[in-house]
Amino acid sequence: MLGLMQDRPLLISSILEHAARNHGGAKIVSARPNGSLVRHTWPQVAARAAQLAHALTARGVKQGERIATLAWNEHRHLEVYYGVSSMGAVLHTVNPRLFPDQIAFILKDAADTHLFVDPTLMKGAEALADHLPGSLRTIVVMGTEAEIPDPCPLRGRFEVVAQESLIAGQPGHFDWPELDERSASSLCYTSGTTGDPKGVLYSHRSTVIHGISVLQKDVFNIGAEDVVMPVVPMFHVNGWGIPYAAAMAGASLVMPGPKLDPASLHRLFEEEGVTFSAGVPTIWTALLQWLRADPSRRFRHPPRLVVGGTALPTPINAGFLKEYGINIRHAWGMTELSPLGTANARLPQNADWDADRFLDYARKQGRALFGIELRVRDGEGKEIPHDGVAFGELEVRGPWVAKQYFNRPGDPAFTGDGWFRTGDVVTVDELGCIEIVDRAKDVIKSGGEWISSITLENLILGHPAVAQAAVIGIHHSKWDERPLLLIVPKPGTSPTPQDILGYYEGKVAKWWIPDQVEFVDSLPLTATGKLWKADLKRTYRDRSAG
Ligand code: AMP
Helix, strand or coil: CCCCCCCCCCCHHHHHHHHHHHCCCCEEEEECCCCCEEEEEHHHHHHHHHHHHHHHHHCCCCCCCEEEEECCCCHHHHHHHHHHHHCCCEEEECCCCCCHHHHHHHHHHHCCCEEEECHHHHHHHHHCHHHCCCCCCEEEECCCHHHCCCCCCCECCEEEEEHHHHHCCCCCCCCCCCCCCCCEEEEEECCCCCCCCCEEEEEHHHHHHHHHHHCCCCCCCCCCCCEEEECCCCCCHHHHHHHHHHHHHCCEEEECCCCCCHHHHHHHHHHHCCCEEEECHHHHHHHHHHHHCCCCCCCCCCCEEEECCCCCCHHHHHHHHHHHCCCEEEEEECHHHCCEEEECCCCHHHCCCCHHHHHHHCCCCEEECCCCEEEEECCCCCECCCCCCCEEEEEEECCCCCCCEECECCCCCECCCCCEEEEEEEEECCCCCEEEEEECCCCEEECCEEECHHHHHHHHCCCCCEEEEEEEEEEECCCEEEEEEEEEECCCCCCCHHHHHHCCCCCCCHHHCCCEEEECCCCCECCCCCECHHHHHHHCCCCECC
């Protein structure tokens, strides 16, 4: 027997209409590169998104057509987010920090017809001119006519138009189509640290359900009174769903633009009364260092922060909590998961833990959000015990998890029985909390046993002379692989290999301790700011541990 409830589709247009209809009082603030602020409301965002949809429709943009953006967190990007998806076309956000050949690959793979480019990124787009795909018809500069570079080498090969001219004179209302909720809404490529980037094609349904999920108290905990600032870029996995979740809650939204230095962010936190923000560890680490440099730098109202993307070093978390009263919540996600999968909020079982005990626990990535199922299997395919010690590869399934990559059927990341293999190696404890111990491809396989490179890195970061650390596996004739430790020393220190390796004594099993230490000036990072182990492995390909 079927239920007798209405079957209204879950659509991105309905998020925007809801915010415009019910939350006209919230502010939408957008920082320009010169620090000036542009202010709108949800009804104004809705009207400008409608104007954009009319303009694109008039140019023949069809449902399912891919529309790319190279843009920061700012109001015109938000309008493209809503206008493009609501009309049934597919918003394709591209990370401007990727290498040019990766951007060219992604645009070609997606076969985008329009490319929206922030004026500050036009030079990058011009450099790509010879590699832009044949499908591309129009470059939209996200500003006024005056912000189109003159001369503009892209003119002549493509139509080049300013976003303000495009929408000028268009009606501020659009009868959004009643799409199938499973229709594609947006497309984002994985960072592709090894091999080509892979496209993840989100649907209206997956995006709406993910947005509702992240609003929950134990996830982002966002309501209408909140002022939400996504520092996480809107070009990276739907800005962690914040542009949608904020509108669902009717919250105010502050978009920091291209300037993510601590002083610019702190100004927005204070002047706009930001109550919630989310970003990667590098952002919060830099903010903490900046705050500490001058005791007068405080928060009038400490915001709540969420961190994800890579693990948050506990000393950063501890510094925020103890010195500034700011709670950082650790969450884990992936492009393939829209992105949120787990978050580490307190449970009744640990509610009475003091700050230090929970800070230590907060290094873990958290428990599954409702809707996400986790399965962890060891190398033989057996599910591991939930004891916080055994580890295996994490697999997930749920309504906002990809089931296939765009243009790439049959990828082995998707199991025959409907799970996505994350490539993350984790432990699970008695409370169901996961801790990432490595990427499957970075685990060091020594004599048939696994050594967690991340555990070795995190431990050595506690050494007073270590600024940054990376551990990779290098070839060994007897043990297959052994760990090589790379260290960027803190300025003014000159540790010896004995100092460094001695630090591991008593903290890990003897056979985990790296055989070699190499001191380096810097470590390579990916376009999303993560340690680029594939590059390090290439560099040390011919190194042998014995
Ligand atoms: P991306 O698809 O670029 O968002 O990268 C996803 C990967 O980032 C995951 O598979 C993890 O390896 C890593 N990651 C994401 N969040 C965390 C976290 N909180 N702690 C450690 N690693 C993380």
